Amino acid sequence: MDGDVIVVGGGPVGLFLAAELKLAGAEPLVLERLLTPSEETKARGLGALATEALWRRGLGDQLAEADVDGTKDLARDHGSTRGHFANIFKIVPDETRPRTNIWQPELERVLAKHAEGVRILRGHEVTAVESDVDGVTVTAGRREWRAQYLVGCDGGRSAVRTLAGFGFPGTAALLHTIAGRVRFAGDVPPSGRYPTGTFMHGGSMAGVTELATGAEPEVTPDALAASIKRVTGRTVVVEEIHDARRFGDQARQADTYRRGRVFLAGDAAHVHSPSGGQGLNLGLLDAANLGWKLGAVIRGDKPEVFLDTYTRERHPAGEAVLRNTRAQSALLAPGAHVNALREIFGEVLDLPEANKYFADLLSGVRERYNFPYPAPKPVGEHCPDLEIIGGDGRRSRLHEHTRTGRGLLLTAAHPADPRVDVVRVTNTGPLLLRPDGVIAWAGEGPLDVALATWF
Numbered sequence: 001m002d003g004d005v006i007v008v009g010g011g012p013v014g015l016f017l018a019a020e021l022k023l024a025g026a027e028p029l030v031l032e033r034l035l036t037p038s039e040e041t042k043a044r045g046l047g048a049l050a051t052e053a054l055w056r057r058g059l060g061d062q063l064a065e066a067d068v069d070g071t072k073d074l075a076r077d078h079g080s081t082r083g084h085f086a087n088i089f090k091i092v093p094d095e096t097r098p099r100t101n102i103w104q105p106e107l108e109r110v111l112a113k114h115a116e117g118v119r120i121l122r123g124h125e126v127t128a129v130e131s132d133v134d135g136v137t138v139t140a141g142r143r144e145w146r147a148q149y150l151v152g153c154d155g156g157r158s159a160v161r162t163l164a165g166f167g168f169p170g171t172a173a174l175l176h177t178i179a180g181r182v183r184f185a186g187d188v189p190p191s192g193r194y195p196t197g198t199f200m201h202g203g204s205m206a207g208v209t210e211l212a213t214g215a216e217p218e219v220t221p222d223a224l225a226a227s228i229k230r231v232t233g234r235t236v237v238v239e240e241i242h243d244a245r246r247f248g249d250q251a252r253q254a255d256t257y258r259r260g261r262v263f264l265a266g267d268a269a270h271v272h273s274p275s276g277g278q279g280l281n282l283g284l285l286d287a288a289n290l291g292w293k294l295g296a297v298i299r300g301d302k303p304e305v306f307l308d309t310y311t312r313e314r315h316p317a318g319e320a321v322l323r324n325t326r327a328q329s330a331l332l333a334p335g336a337h338v339n340a341l342r343e344i345f346g347e348v349l350d351l352p353e354a355n356k357y358f359a360d361l362l363s364g365v366r367e368r369y370n371f372p373y374p375a376p377k378p379v380g381e382h383c384p385d386l387e388i389i390g391g392d393g394r395r396s397r398l399h400e401h402t403r404t405g406r407g408l409l410l411t412a413a414h415p416a417d418p419r420v421d422v423v424r425v426t427n428t429g430p431l432l433l434r435p436d437g438v439i440a441w442a443g444e445g446p447l448d449v450a451l452a453t454w455f
């Protein structure tokens with residue numbers, strides 16, 4: 001065996017998963033095809049749940065530092081730091097559960113440092129996967145690697161997904177966008193919705209969205225100028241384009257996230273449009289959910305069947321994001337009928353309760369897992385970063401008590417339990433938290449059942 005778990009893909013999800021596995025006492029091996037980390041500026045923000053997941057592992061200061069410039073860049077490029085649903089920039093940020101504005105390459109640097117000590121082999125593209133009763137063998141280059149488990153974190157075009165025979169049903173792209181940091185010579189048409197698409201220009205960013213034709217548009221200065229001409233009817237001269245991106249809004253999800261010893265996480269398990277910036281939130285939460293569970297099975301604390309809870313909990317979370325990104329695509333499509341719908345939708349977002357509904361929808365904070373024992377809310381939800389007042393009156397935040405990656409019991413009275421860390425609190429009711437920050441018990445029903453289920 002070359003490790004307990006082979007993680008294919010050293011993007012953000014693979015790196016975080018590897019760090020979580022290590023923390024849980026497993027030996028991960030990351031195989032990454034690129035020789036050096038990607039500098040592609042895809043995501044520019046982390047949702048609340050992913051932000052809290054990284055705080056729990058002590059990365060809060062680094063995220064806060066990156067957020068200063070990230071927020072300035074967001075204001076420059078979008079003219080607003082509000083969130084958006086289908087480019088309707090009205091979503092009021094939830095200050096109690098903040099996002100982090102961080103560019104993806106910066107996030108990957110933070111996560112690579114966090115995963116220090118994990119064996120990460122670059123320049124290894126996985127091209128074959130063989131699974132048997134004892135383990136999984138993968139081929140990368142001329143070498144084979146073997147471990148008990150394999151997790152494909154190899155992105156939207158996942159080779160692991162195909163090689164291990166996962167289904168990937170969903171919908172084809174309705175829209176295509178090309179965008180980048182652009183220098184124009186001369187006049188630029190106004191940003192806005194046009195009869196056949198949308199042209200956006202703010203700060204140094206420009207982008208065009210058109211109906212997808214099946215052919216993926218190139219991202220060259222000429223291709224961008226041609227697309228702007230098709231949409232706005234105006235001829236522009238594009239002198240330079242940097243940080244170019246091209247993306248469709250195809251929405252697909254693996255039919256299961258586990259086939260025997262092989263798992264999928266992140267974009268390998270689900271692809272959707274980047275509208276609302278939810279991909280990393282979803283993917284990093286997959287990693288947070290799977291890491292400690294695999295660790296528990298590898299340590300022998302839990303039986304293999306425990307790993308089925310990964311699909312059971314994370315597949316619905318993926319479905320929810322596919323649903324709302326499809327809805328956003330419908331609102332981004334060109335046409336007079338959609339213009340009317342957008343106007344009405346904008347009016348709905350002016351209602352504080354509706355605004356909060358959409359903020360929560362995008363951040364996933366209302367997401368709730370179904371547990372195998374009856375338990376009322378907030379059991380099954382991700383716990384926010386609570387303030388904690390200890391027995392001695394000392395104040396701290398929840399994330400200061402979660403670095404070990406173990407379960408955590410917050411209690412005024414319960415005695416120590418070897419399965420979890422126990423912290424005395426005086427300002428909140430009792431709570432049992434899983435290592436992924438999910439509330440497993442909140443004072444109602446037997447604590448022993450919750451402890452035995454997860455630990």
Ligand SMILES: Cc1cc2nc3c(=O)[nH]c(=O)nc-3n(C[C@H](O)[C@H](O)[C@H](O)COP(=O)(O)OP(=O)(O)OC[C@H]3O[C@@H](n4cnc5c(N)ncnc54)[C@H](O)[C@@H]3O)c2cc1C
Nearest residue numbers: 009011012013033042043044126154155266267277279280
């Ligand atoms: C334009 C754009 C804007 C976005 N904005 C946001 C945003 O604001 N917020 C947000 O949350 N999300 C956003 N996203 C989505 C986000 O970028 C992805 O969800 C995220 O990159 C997924 O991370 P991942 O680790 O699953 O996959 P990836 O980042 O794709 O990483 C996969 C890794 O696997 C490696 N790999 C692939 N195949 C193999 C192989 N066969 N063998 C070995 N290694 C392999 C790749 O080289 C890569 O390093 C955006 C995406 C785009 C395109």
